[in-house]
Amino acid sequence: MAQNSSGINERQKLFRPPVIKSEGGTASERRLAKLAERSFLNLWSYPNPYRDQRQGGTGNGDGKELCDLLVVCGEHVIIFSEKTVGWPGGDIETAWCRWARKAIRDSARQTKGAERWIAKFPGRLFLDRDCTRPFPIGLPPEEVRRVHRVVVANGSAKPCRKHTRSSSGSLIIRPGVKGDSHWTNRSGEPEPFVIGDVDPDSSFVHVFNEAALEIVMDELDTVSDFAGYLAKKAAFVRSGDLVEAHGEENLLAYYAIRINDDGDHDFVVEDGKVPISIDSRQYDKKAYPLSTGGPTSCA
Numbered sequence: 528m529a530q531n532s533s534g535i536n537e538r539q540k541l542f543r544p545p546v547i548k549s550e551g552g553t554a555s556e557r558r559l560a561k562l563a564e565r566s567f568l569n570l571w572s573y574p575n576p577y578r579d580q581r582q583g584g585t586g587n588g589d590g591k592e593l594c595d596l597l598v599v600c601g602e603h604v605i606i607f608s609e610k611t612v613g614w615p616g617g618d619i620e621t622a623w624c625r626w627a628r629k630a631i632r633d634s635a636r637q638t639k640g641a642e643r644w645i646a647k648f649p650g651r652l653f654l655d656r657d658c659t660r661p662f663p664i665g666l667p668p669e670e671v672r673r674v675h676r677v678v679v680a681n682g683s684a685k686p687c688r689k690h691t692r693s694s695s696g697s698l699i700i701r702p703g704v705k706g707d708s709h710w711t712n713r714s715g716e717p718e719p720f721v722i723g724d725v726d727p728d729s730s731f732v733h734v735f736n737e738a739a740l741e742i743v744m745d746e747l748d749t750v751s752d753f754a755g756y757l758a759k760k761a762a763f764v765r766s767g768d769l770v771e772a773h774g775e776e777n778l779l780a781y782y783a784i785r786i787n788d789d790g791d792h793d794f795v796v797e798d799g800k801v802p803i804s805i806d807s808r809q810y811d812k813k814a815y816p817l818s819t820g821g822p823t824s825c826a
Contacts, residue, residue: 555611590656608634609679623719627710630680638676684738696738731761739775763794
C-alpha cells in the first residue's frame with residue numbers, strides 16, 4: 528500500500544471510520560453542540576459522551592451521560608454541563624435561589640461526577656448510549672491532565688440586566704461567595720446574580736450564563752486561549768487578590784491588557800494594590816481585543 532512522505536498509509540486513512548458525533552438530546556444541548564461545532568472548539572469537542580456503567584461483571588454497556596460536552600485537546604480536558612432554566616416568579620432573592628439550585632448546583636454536581644469518572648475510568652468513555660463506539664481519542668495521562676469544569680447556566684441574562692447595572696447581563700464574580708451560600712440563606716441573605724467559588728473544596732467551577740458564554744467565545748480564538756483563560760481565572764479567583772468583577776466582560780478585559788513575565792495574558796496585579804475590584808468604568812471592551820489572530824490549535 529502506498530505511503531506518503533510522512534509515512535502515513537493513505538489507504539488506511541481513507542478507510543478509517545468517520546467519527547459520528549451526537550447532536551444533543553435536548554434543545555439546549557443542541558444549541559451548545561452547534562456553538563462548539565461553529566467555534567474554535569469544533570475539532571476537539573464531543574457532545575453528550577457516555578460512561579459505561581457495567582453491572583454484575585457482565586461487561587455489557589449501560590450508558591449514562593457523562594456531561595453535555597467534552598473537549599479534549601493536549602493536556603486539557605474541559606467538561607461542560609448545560610442547563611436552561613426559566614426565571615422563576617416571586618421576589619428576586621427567592622427566584623435567584625430557585626434558579627441557581629437548578630441551573631448551577633445540579634450542573635456543578637454533574638461536572639464533578641464526570642471528573643471523578645474520567646480520573647478512575649479514562650478508558651470507559653463512549654460516543655453512544657449503547658457503548659459500542661469508543662471515545663475516539665485517548666485522554667492525556669493523569670500526571671499532566673488539566674481538567675476544567677464549566678457550567679453553562681442559561682436563563683438569567685435578562686433579569687440580570689434588569690436588576691443590576693450590568694448592560695451585558697453577565698453575572699457578577701465575587702470570590703467571597705462560596706458553596707451553598709450561592710443558593711441558600713443559611714449564612715445570610717443570598718446575593719442574586721453573584722457567582723464566587725461554587726465548589727471550594729474541589730476543582731474550580733466556571734459559571735457562564737448565556738451572556739457570559741457569548742462574550743468569552745467571541746473574544747477568544749483557540750482552545751489554548753480558552754483553556755489558558757480558564758486556568759488563570761480559577762487561580763485568580765482563589766488567590767485572594769480579587770474582591771469582585773462586575774461581569775465576565777470586565778474580567779476578560781482586565782486579563783486581555785496584562786502580560787505576565789512569560790509574555791502571556793494573565794491577571795497581573797501590581798504589588799501593594801490588592802485586593803482589587805474590576806468594573807466597567809475601568810475598561811472599554813472594544814478597545815482591548817484579545818484575539819491572537821493565530822490558527823486554531825491545542826499546542
